[in-house]
Amino acid sequence: MNYRELSRKELVREYTKQWNRYLKYEEQDLSLDLSRGKPGKEQLALSMKMMDTLTSRSVLDSENGMDCRNYGGLDGIPEAKSLLGEMLGVHPENVLVCGNSSLTVMFDILSHAMLDGLLGSKPWSRVENRKFLCPVPGYDRHFAMTEHFGFTLIPVAMKEDGPDMDQVRRLVEADPTVKGIWCVPKYQNPTGVVFSKQVIQEFADLRPAAGDFRIFWDNAYCVHGLYPDDDAPLPDLLHACTLAGHPDMVYEFCSTSKMAFPGAGISAVAASPANLIDLRKVWAFATIGPDKLNQLRQVRYFKSMAGVKAHMARHASLMRPKFEKVIRVLEEELAGSGVAQWTTPRGGYFLSFDTMPGCAARVVELCARAGVKFTPAGSTWPYGHDPQDTNIRIAPSYAPISEVETATRLLAVCTKLAALEKLAAQYCVTVPSLAGAQTA
Structure with a gap:
């Protein structure tokens, strides 16, 4: 009817x-x-055996001999870098393993950009009329973060294979006050759209008017397929940006929160060598190292990418x-x-x-x-x-x-x-x- x-x-x-x-x-x-x-x-309940992975009798050293009970290891333990890097489809050396929340990592990077600037650029807090692109419909917590930092939020239409790249290109390449875009590239929140290879390549080929423009690539659902034949990995945007001549344009994020226990998982950011050096310099003031015992617990439970799948x-x-x-x-x-x-x-x-x-x-x-x-x-x-x-x-x-x-x-x-x-x-x-x- x-x-x-x-x-x-x-x-x-x-x-x-x-x-x-x-x-x-x-x-x-x-x-x-x-x-x-x-x-x-x-x-x-699927993850309850993770609670038994570490006991008082466990060897608590990482594979490189780091004592996970103690301070240090700003990058995270190497086996966690490898596992989360494989989830994202990037090399382990491009990964920093962080705390329990990828949202916190995103917020920290935005805070760094606002206060210090990225790779020597002007701090975003000093950029008048700063803007951030928001594919819609999209994730409310993403939008709330950039609203908190005083950005003008510009909606970008979502199509069946990702954001409207004609609109993205027009905005990013003409306006130096456009500083970033939020993206959930796989099973996008809330549409479930998977970005096509063409859209990902078009992101890599962007020529932003702002030298410090960043793509916040929140790959939160990179292993969350509902059907086994649909869960193929996406092309790696970080690698594509590197080949296109601007490796610093993207931060990629993931976590195990919806794999293990929300609020008790581990998260990661993947980025170019220059971006990682930039982040380490700032985060060295904020922490003497993440929770490496939780990283060890997660890796020993999942064991490998086959275990994750x-x-x-x-x-x-x-x-x-x-x-x-x-x-x-x-x-x-x-x-x-x-x-x-x-x-x-x-x-x-x-x-x-x-x-x-x-x-x-x-x-x-x-x-x-x-x-x-x-x-x-x-x-x-x-x-x-x-x-x-x-x-x-x-x-x-x-x-x-x-x-x-x-x-x-x-x-x-x-x-x-x-x-x-x-x-x-x-x-x-x-x-x-x-x-x-x-x-x-």
Whole structure:
């Protein structure tokens, strides 16, 4: 049933039907949360044996003889550099292994750029009208960081194979106040888009007007495929930038947070030799070394890239049914309605869901009223403002699959109600319960 083709009488009838369905959900006193990409309890259980990897009887030296109980080792232990470098597809010598959060590393690099400047350039805090590019829909925490540092955030449209590179090129190559761009190149948050080889090469071929322009390449889901045949590695942007003559243009990030235990994983940044020297100089003031025992624990548990892939296949077996349930319910409820569309990602932690323009906030409001929480509408845009009010991020990982189905069906019902309200207003039609629904 295409809602845009309904007669006025059919519209009222359909609204009444969906409103009655909604009231039944309200009566259930639901309390469900699909707002953040947290691993579910079954996923966390997969890593419990990691807790037994180190004991008081363990040899606690790294493979180069470093005593992991003590200070030192700013770069991280060599076996961790090798493992995370392989995850990113870079050489170990291009890797610094850090603490438990890649977001913290990104924030620290932004802080360094703001205070000190990068490789001798003017500190970004002294650059008036500084700008950062933000592919949309995208990751709210990325946007919040650069907003915190006073950047003007410029939305860049996401296409099926990555950001709109014509728009990126036009902005980056013409304006020296454009200092960076956020990228999640594999199973992008929230669309699930995987950047194509062509898009990655186009990034490498950029000729920025700003010599200190940086690509923040957050490869958070580099091993998070849902289907074994889809989890091929991406081309390495760092290598491509080096071949293109500007190796300093990119920082690559990853972590084991959603592989092991969130908040208790290890993270890494990969960059050019010059960028790493620059970071070491600053970070030497901030730390006498990372938590090398945790690095040792993680490496001895995963052992190798083959171990990582085997572990992530077990994660996928738990995640895949939840994603497939969301997609199946959306297709059952909304296919052909003309009022919604959604992505069908092959990995990562999110799906991107678009309502009719002007309806997303209303959908989230109705869902919350019935006891189901989604990330606020607009969160996937800079400043929390989606100009078309269309996008909602769905995060199915944490909830049990039965709750995922309930929440998705409610989302579909609320999407229908919001769309019907919008269409009724356009047609100057009064629908039953409309006034009460909007003011209750």
